[in-house]
Amino acid sequence: xxxxxxxxxxxxxxxxxxxxxxxxxxxxxxxxxxxxxxxxxxxxxxxxxxxxxxxxxxxxxxxxxxxxxxxxxxxxxxxxxxxxxxxxxxxxxxxxxxxxxxxxxxxxxxxxxxxxxxxxxxxxxxxxxxxxxxxxxxxxxxxxxxxxxxxxxxxxxxxxxxxxxxxxxxxxxxxxxxxxxxxxxxxxxxxxxxxxxxxxxxxxxxxxxxxxxxxxxxxxxxxxxxxxxxxxxxxxxxxxxxxxxxxxxxxxxxxxxxxxxxxxxxxxxxxxxxxxxxxxxxxxxxxxxxxxxxxxxxxxxxxxxxxxxxxxxxxxxxxxxxxxxxxxxxxxxxxxxxxxxxxxxxxxxxxxxxxxxxxxxxxxxxxxxxxxxxxxxxxxxxxxxxxxxxxxxxxxxxxxxxxxxxxxxxxxxxxxxxxxxxxxxxxxxxxxxxxxxxxx
Amino acid sequence: xxxxxxxxxxxxxxxxxxxxxxxxxxxxxxxxxxxxxxxxxxxxxxxxxxxxxxxxxxxxxxxxxxxxxxxxxxxxxxxxxxxxxxxxxxxxxxxxxxxxxxxxxxxxxxxxxxxxxxxxxxxxxxxxxxxxxxxxxxxxxxxxxxxxxxxxxxxxxxxxxxxxxxxxxxxxxxxxxxxxxxxxxxxxxxxxxxxxxxxxxxxxxxxxxxxxxxxxxxxxxxxxxxxxxxxxxxxxxxxxxxxxxxxxxxxxxxxxxxxxxxxxxxxxxxxxxxxxxxxxxxxxxxxxxxxxxxxxxxxxxxxxxxxxxxxxxxxxxxxxxxxxxxxxxxxxxxxxxxxxxxxxxxxxxxxxxxxxxxxxxxxxxxxxxxxxxxxxxxxxxxxxxxxxxxxxxxxxxxxxxxxxxxxxxxxxxxxxxxxxxxxxxxxxxxxxxxxxxxxx
Numbered sequence: 001x002x003x004x005x006x007x008x009x010x011x012x013x014x015x016x017x018x019x020x021x022x023x024x025x026x027x028x029x030x031x032x033x034x035x036x037x038x039x040x041x042x043x044x045x046x047x048x049x050x051x052x053x054x055x056x057x058x059x060x061x062x063x064x065x066x067x068x069x070x071x072x073x074x075x076x077x078x079x080x081x082x083x084x085x086x087x088x089x090x091x092x093x094x095x096x097x098x099x100x101x102x103x104x105x106x107x108x109x110x111x112x113x114x115x116x117x118x119x120x121x122x123x124x125x126x127x128x129x130x131x132x133x134x135x136x137x138x139x140x141x142x143x144x145x146x147x148x149x150x151x152x153x154x155x156x157x158x159x160x161x162x163x164x165x166x167x168x169x170x171x172x173x174x175x176x177x178x179x180x181x182x183x184x185x186x187x188x189x190x191x192x193x194x195x196x197x198x199x200x201x202x203x204x205x206x207x208x209x210x211x212x213x214x215x216x217x218x219x220x221x222x223x224x225x226x227x228x229x230x231x232x233x234x235x236x237x238x239x240x241x242x243x244x245x246x247x248x249x250x251x252x253x254x255x256x257x258x259x260x261x262x263x264x265x266x267x268x269x270x271x272x273x274x275x276x277x278x279x280x281x282x283x284x285x286x287x288x289x290x291x292x293x294x295x296x297x298x299x300x301x302x303x304x305x306x307x308x309x310x311x312x313x314x315x316x317x318x319x320x321x322x323x324x325x326x327x328x329x330x331x332x333x334x335x336x337x338x339x340x341x342x343x344x345x346x347x348x349x350x351x352x353x354x355x356x357x358x359x360x361x362x363x364x365x366x367x368x369x370x371x372x373x374x375x376x377x378x379x380x381x382x383x384x385x386x387x388x389x390x391x392x393x394x395x396x397x398x399x400x401x402x403x404x405x406x407x408x409x410x411x412x413x414x415x416x417x418x419x420x421x422x423x424x425x426x427x428x429x430x431x432x433x434x435x436x437x438x439x440x
Numbered sequence: 441x442x443x444x445x446x447x448x449x450x451x452x453x454x455x456x457x458x459x460x461x462x463x464x465x466x467x468x469x470x471x472x473x474x475x476x477x478x479x480x481x482x483x484x485x486x487x488x489x490x491x492x493x494x495x496x497x498x499x500x501x502x503x504x505x506x507x508x509x510x511x512x513x514x515x516x517x518x519x520x521x522x523x524x525x526x527x528x529x530x531x532x533x534x535x536x537x538x539x540x541x542x543x544x545x546x547x548x549x550x551x552x553x554x555x556x557x558x559x560x561x562x563x564x565x566x567x568x569x570x571x572x573x574x575x576x577x578x579x580x581x582x583x584x585x586x587x588x589x590x591x592x593x594x595x596x597x598x599x600x601x602x603x604x605x606x607x608x609x610x611x612x613x614x615x616x617x618x619x620x621x622x623x624x625x626x627x628x629x630x631x632x633x634x635x636x637x638x639x640x641x642x643x644x645x646x647x648x649x650x651x652x653x654x655x656x657x658x659x660x661x662x663x664x665x666x667x668x669x670x671x672x673x674x675x676x677x678x679x680x681x682x683x684x685x686x687x688x689x690x691x692x693x694x695x696x697x698x699x700x701x702x703x704x705x706x707x708x709x710x711x712x713x714x715x716x717x718x719x720x721x722x723x724x725x726x727x728x729x730x731x732x733x734x735x736x737x738x739x740x741x742x743x744x745x746x747x748x749x750x751x752x753x754x755x756x757x758x759x760x761x762x763x764x765x766x767x768x769x770x771x772x773x774x775x776x777x778x779x780x781x782x783x784x785x786x787x788x789x790x791x792x793x794x795x796x797x798x799x800x801x802x803x804x805x806x807x808x809x810x811x812x813x814x815x816x817x818x819x820x821x822x823x824x825x826x827x828x829x830x831x832x833x834x835x836x837x838x839x840x841x842x843x844x845x846x847x848x849x850x851x852x853x854x855x856x857x858x859x860x861x862x863x864x865x866x867x868x869x870x871x872x873x874x875x876x877x878x879x880x
Contacts, residue, residue, distance in 0.1 A: 043589060043859045060500045067857040069633040079635070082589040082859075101593070134858075149483060149522040153541070193509040195519070417507040418574075419483045419522075 011035065011340040014095055014105035016085045016274070018045050018068045021306030021325030022111030028333030030075045034340050037103065039095070041084035043067055046134055049322065049388065052174065055137040056181040057145070057417050065134055085112070085274045090299050095274070107301050107336045110273055110288070111329065114307035114320055117270035127245040128265035131174060140264065144182070145419045147261055148189065152196040158259075164202045165260035167250050169242040170267030171208030172215065173359040176225050178264060179206045180362040183232050189417065205235045205258060207242050209267070214367065216319055216357055221367035224376045228365050242267065269320060271308045283310035283317060292349035294332055301339070303332045313352055324352050360384045451475065451780040454535055454545035456525045456714070458485050458508045461746030461765030462551030468773030470515045474780050477543065479535070481524035483507055486574055489762065489828065492614065495577040496621040497585070497857050505574055525552070525714045530739050535714070547741050547776045550713055550728070551769065554747035554760055557710035567685040568705035571614060580704065584622070585859045587701055588629065592636040598699075604642045605700035607690050609682040610707030611648030612655065613799040616665050618704060619646045620802040623672050629857065645675045645698060647682050649707070654807065656759055656797055661807035664816045668805050682707065709760060711748045723750035723757060732789035734772055741779070743772045753792055764792045800824045 011034045015022045018040035026038045047064040054061055072078040083103075087096040094102045116132050118125040129143055130136040144166070151163035168179050186202045206213075206229065213229075213236070214222040229236055237252060242263070244251035249259050271287045280296065281289040287310035288296070294309060296302045306325030311318045318324040331350045338347055356370035358380070366381035368374070375383050451474045455462045458480035466478045487504040494501055512518040523543075527536040534542045556572050558565040569583055570576040584606070591603035608619050623644055630639045646653075646669065653669075653676070654662040669676055677692060682703070684691035689699050711727045720736065721729040727750035728736070734749060736742045746765030751758045758764040771790045778787055796810035798820070806821035808814070815823050 043585065043857070060502055062500055062858055065858050067633070070857070073632055081593060083593070099593075145483065153521060153523070153539075192513055193507070417483070417510070418502055418505050 011106045011336075012037070012104060013107045013109065013336055014039065014103055015109040015111060016040075016095060017111035017113055017306070017308075018042070018080075019048075019111060019113045019306060019325065020322040021113075021329045022109065023068075023071070024326040024329035025109050025111065025305065025333045026072070026078050026329075028330045029336065030072065030078050032077065032333075032337055032340075034077060034107075034336065036078040037105075038068060038072070038078060038080045039083045039085055039097075039103070040068060040080070041082070042134075043069065043080075043082050044134075045071065048132075051131060051134070051137045052178040052181050054134065055131055055140040055144075055178060056185045057141055058181070058185075061134050061138060087274055087276075090296075090302065093301065105301075107339055108303065109329075109332055109336075110275075110302065110304040110308055111306045111325065112271075112273045112308045114269040115272040116265055117268035118265070119268060124242065124245050124265065127247055128169065128242075128263040130265050131178060132269065142419050143262060144185070145417055148194055148197070149419070150261075151201075152194050160197075160201065161203070162248060162259045162261050164197070165205070165258060166203070166262045166264070167205045167207060167242070167258055167260045168264045168266065169207050170265065171206055171210070171213040171236070171238075172266060173357075175206060175208070175264075175266040176213055176229070176361060177359055178266065179204060179229060179234060180232075180360070180365070183229075183234055184362050193417070203235070203260075204233075205237065205260075207237045207240050207252060207267075209239065209241050211239045213238075214359060216321075217359070217367060217369050218372075218374055221369055221374055221376060224367055225359070225361050228361050232362075269307070273304070273308045285310065285317060287317065293335060293347065294328055294350050295335075303335065305329055305332055311350065311352070318352055319357075321357070323355060327352055358384045358387060451546045451776075452477070452544060453547045453549065453776055454479065454543055455549040455551060456480075456535060457549075457551035457553055457746070457748075458482070458520075459488075459551060459553045459746060459765065460762040461553075461769045462549065463508075463511070464766040464769030465549050465551065465745070465773045466512070466518050466769075468770045469776065470512065470518050472517065472773075472777055472780075474517060474547075474776065476518040477545075478508060478512070478518060478520045479523045479525055479537075479543070480508060480520070481522070482574075483509065483520075483522050484574075485511065488572075491571060491574070491577045492618040492621050494574065495571055495580040495584075495618060496625045497581055498621070498625075501574050501578060527714055527716075530736075530742065533741065545741075547779055548743065549769075549772055549776075550715075550742065550744045550748055551746045551765065552711075552713045552748045554709040555712040556705055557708035558705070559708060564682065564685050564705065567687055568609065568682075568703040570705050571618060572709065582859050583702060584625070585857055588634055588637070589859070590701075591641075592634050600637075600641065601643070602688060602699045602701050604637070605645070605698060606643070606702045606704070607645045607647060607682070607698055607700045608704045608706065609647050610705065611646055611650070611653040611676070611678075612706060613797075615646060615648070615704075615706040616653055616669070616801060617799055618706065619644060619669060619674060620672075620800070620805070623669075623674055624802050633857070643675070643700075644673075645677065645700075647677045647680050647692060647707075649679065649681050651679045653678075654799060656761075657799070657807060657809050658812075658814055661809055661814055661816060664807055665799070665801055668801050672802075709747070713744070713748045725750065725757060727757065733775060733787065734768055734790050735775075743775065745769055745772055751790065751792070758792050759797075761797070763795060767792055798824045798827060 013034050013036045015026050015038045018038055023045050026036055029036045044065040044067050050064045053059040068080045084098040085095050086098050094104050096102050116130040129140045147163045151160045154160035154163060168175050183204055187199050190197045190199045212222040213225045226236055241253040242250055243253050245263050249257055250263050251257050283289055288304045288308055290304050290309050291297050294303050294305055305328035307320040335347055358368035360366035364378040364381050366384040367376045368380045368383045453474050453476045455466050455478045458478055463485050466476055469476045484505040484507050490504045493499040508520045512520060524538040525535050526538050534544050536542055556570040569580045587603045591600045594600035594603060608615050626642045627639050630637045652662040653665045666676055681693040682690055683693050685703050689697055690703050691697050723729055728744045728748055730744050730749050731737050734743050734745055745768035747760040775787055798808035800806035800821060804818040804821050806824040807816045808820045808823045
């Protein structure tokens, strides 16, 4: 069952990052006469658009994460290696792994994505729960479920209120989708599983810095999302920032204090690349500036795509979303084949084809924006569902995901309500493990 | 959707532990005119017979774990509370939770199960991976998958060998079932996902203290299991103990040293109850002695069942398995109703009805022992499958579990190969998280 020998070739392509950008690039190079080494610090590709469903007990981690090695199991020229890239030597053309190993490349693709940005507020970093990684989504799930248990046995009404108050910072797609899903989770689980509690006891506050939700969308869709969330009893604070967070409270920029044990951070991401404080040019958002062919100006053999790259189009930077990353990955794959062939680069500059953006707020409530064609409500939700079915194709788990979705939407259930580890400290203490392995 | 008020009643039943024993007792008391409070330190019941399949990437945690609150969602008289019981006051008839809370009872059921027993060898506790809890099973899965990644990039043949050597201590059902499943996992994943490695490189050593495997079974079935495992190239050491374990090697009682980065511990469990060093009588296995009606002799209001209780029948202690625990749970439920009614206890002593034992070694290879009727091979495997289907009933997940089983047995796949956290230290280091939440 061992894989046949790879063609002998001398053009070594190293792709750093197995997200949407890196994966689509590696897939486009699969079977081509180049040697491709895909590096990632995790052994799986993560379907991030559904991360919030893992965080709200609707999906299993394995439903949205797919082992990278399996994807290229039958490939003759694409290899995967688990490695965390911590540095580059642009002149010697090598990447350095955390283990010290140096890996040489002829063409390099940086698709290292982004990470939570707390605007160097250590307090926020410490006391908020992120939603960028699978581990974060699981920690958030554990934390929220543990809060319900702790609310159920709280001594005072005040303490119970704190456990049942959830503040979400950031009203972009991630924040809105999580807020909607959390509201549904609480509606379904409180009262039904927790006779000690009633759905009315829970309080959800969504805090957004702009004067509207879903800034990337047409205002009408943002307004629609706002209306839906308010109908569901969610408090939305616009033009407001989360300024301060401790374990028991959050302070907003307008001075309001909210006693809450859960603060979810979806208010900012920053590019995450191994270039650190080099003299390479960065945009205001700290993304690496690339020329119109997605290369570092000084190093045409280094391509940067996805969240890590600052690509200017139509006066603005391309958003940190999967579609631009995937299109860039495919474009770069073609550019690399030109290089491998020694073709002189007359390839046209990269152009992003916007197929539209969408976000789901809850059952039968989603917004989709296709070039002025704006969908919402059930139609928007169905559109959202179709697109996600389409993009899940290639995932072994799509069947499972869809079945489980359908099943639970129908049964109004959230099956995966397991607290596998504690979230916040008190929770961790309350759930203190009884075996060393448990803390692993 | 809040639950109707419970009948007023004065008999308060506290059940400590939501395993097979405690759960069957709570289920039997559901709807009866008593107040039942079920306590567990986790919020789910775990279907432990399939834990080894989570540890070998075949099943998701949520396939074999079920939230206890959902089980009693519609109950009028059974409540669940997440609590870790750390002490009892037998005279004042209260249990003490880790949080300090004291809970009073009229009848108490101790169904606190068992935990890994390292025979007070701190080294073994530190350097081996257990398989008693869901967290341990996941940690083991993460560890084994990480070992493959680290073997794939090892510099020396020696180091690669160490990463690919797996020692399992204990040839009881857990050890044998895990060994078989691990052999299949490696056969399927090496070579196919790891072109750098070949299945032949992996080495599995099963170490058993007795002169045979599956001591609880008829010798012929133990011999069959031995033959199968040997056919699969697994090294089995009988009449041998694991004496010493460090991070890189294990030393056996016959002096043999094996360089291995993975040592799985299934060689001993000990009862786990909150009574500590009281003057209550314990058996040699440290289980609490109970009289023939499963009560503490001095405290007829305290029942002990399952792994925590030493029940003598036919000259021996009942084994630490789910069937005796479940039968005892149902028996105790009836005895408690007698007490609640004030009936004077003429109930017959507890008798365990042995329906037989079974263990699966791998696809089409299992052993079952029904009162002298000994099944093995495919027939034994089908019997095993049927029984587990039967016992999974009541689990929302049984459909998913079976579908996923069937699917992956057919496709010879192990879908859930995600490394969600590191196992061993080196692994943890190699996979060092890049977000604070990741370490939660």
